[in-house]
Structure formats: C-alpha cells, structure tokens
Amino acid sequence: MQTATAQAQNVQLKAEGQVRVNKRLSDLGMCSRREGDAWIENGWVLVNGVVATMGQLVNLTDKIEIQRAAQEQQAQQVTILLNKPMGYVSGQAEDGHEPAVVLINPPNHWREDRSKTRFNFSQLKGLAPCGRLDIDSIGLLVLTQDGRIAKHIIGEDSEVDKEYLVRVVYGAVEKDVERHFPQDKLALLRHGLSLDGQALLPAEVDWQNPEQLRFVLREGKKRQIRRMCEAVGLHVVGLKRIRIGKVTLGNLPVGQWRYLGANEGF
The missing domain is CATH 3.10.290.10 (RNA-binding S4 domain)
Structure with missing residues (x-):
C-alpha cells in the first residue's frame, strides 16, 4: 500500500x-x-x-x-474464431453452463482451416473472449491470447463494428413482420434509444428479410440488441453474429473453430 x-x-x-x-x-x-x-x-x-x-x-x-x-x-499467441452454438456462455462458467472455450479442442477444429498453426494445449492459457455473445445467441466469437487484438475490438476507443442477423416477432405477428412494424419504431432502433440511462450510439438497422433484421453496432452493452428490440415492442427469437470488423463468420460450421489467419485483421 x-x-x-x-x-x-x-x-x-x-x-x-x-x-x-x-x-x-x-x-x-x-x-x-x-x-x-x-x-x-x-x-x-x-x-x-x-x-x-x-x-x-x-x-x-x-x-x-x-x-x-x-x-x-x-508471436506465439493465437487468436481463434469460433461459431458459438446456443447453450454456451462466452466467458467463465455460470449457472451450470459451460464456457465456449471448452469447444476449442482438436475434434472441433475446422478441417478447412488454412492456417499453418498447429494446436497445442498451451494455446488455451490466457485465451479470453473479446466481448460477449449471450448464452441464447449464436455465431462469431473471437477468443485471443493477444491483448492488442482484445483492445482493438473491445477497448474504450474501439471503432470496430459488429454485424448481427436478428429474427423477431411483433406481438402476435410472426410472419411478414416488416409490413406490420411501424417505420417510426425502426427509426428509433437506428438512433434515439437509451439503455441504463445512457443514449446509444447510432446503429445501422435494416430488414434482411420480412422476419429478420440486420444490425450493425459500434458498442456492446449487455444484451443490447434484445433490449433495444424490447423497447420498441419486438421480441427476439434468434440472434446470430456474422461479422466483427473485417472478419466474417463465413462457412465456419456451428460448434467448430479456426485460427485467425496471418493475412487477416479486424
């Protein structure tokens, strides 16, 4: 002291x-x-x-x-991209649910990974998620040993955006939600909402198809998209992250992982 x-x-x-x-x-x-x-x-x-x-x-x-x-x-530190399935938490185990890092093992390594890096268990030491993906959400989760990458993605000054596909229902409306959802509420999703007493940054929100929205966020409050949707009367029934910065989920199968390539960056 x-x-x-x-x-x-x-x-x-x-x-x-x-x-x-x-x-x-x-x-x-x-x-x-x-x-x-x-x-x-x-x-x-x-x-x-x-x-x-x-x-x-x-x-x-x-x-x-x-x-x-x-x-x-x-130079030996690794960054891993995982297609997280539902039912796993991003960080430490909680409420009886396993952390996503348990999926980082040889059987789950994607066969089409082009990286020359070979797996060894020392790569699990200090491997931490860069931001959360809720237990009931799926898609791209980045885990890294490299503090520079973590700071770039989730640091206070980070400008890395994240893209999500979000399936929604509006009250009793499950089909053709786009036609029933008011334009002024869509505008609110883009800008004008607050969470935890703080105004949210502008977001890109558009219809991907009649039942699914595409969100692009530049911040990551806890359960942000679900809470944004609740604020305008939408209920999220499916949420998938497909991109972080320049890195996309691509064809990576659910529950499998690959290394971030030497020529890739966020």
Missing part, C-alpha cells in the same frame, strides 16, 4: 505528463497492460536502455523497448 506522500508524488508526476510504463506500452499498441506487467516482471522492458520496474512512471518522450523474448512470446 502506498503512503499518502507516495500517492501525492504520483499525482504530481502524472500531472506533469507521466504515465505508468504498462499503460505506455498499451498506448503504443505494443501489448495490453496485463501483458505489459508480465513483461516487466520478466525484465523484458527497457526504458531508455534500463530495465523497467513494476509501476514505474515514464515520460512520453522516454524510449521504450522490449526484448526479443517478449517478441517471441507474442
């Missing part, structure tokens, strides 16, 4: 434009803060040629370098 004096010194240093070295690593796009802490612990980070220490504050003009061991470790 820091003393009051140490805390005051840190406040003063930060006011002068200094930040912790792990944050500087993250801001430079070199790694996540958590990964930066691990590198610092291993002595793999240099500040102006000197090995960094945990919690060290640096200036924006300081030269930050990482040693080859950090680069090699990062």
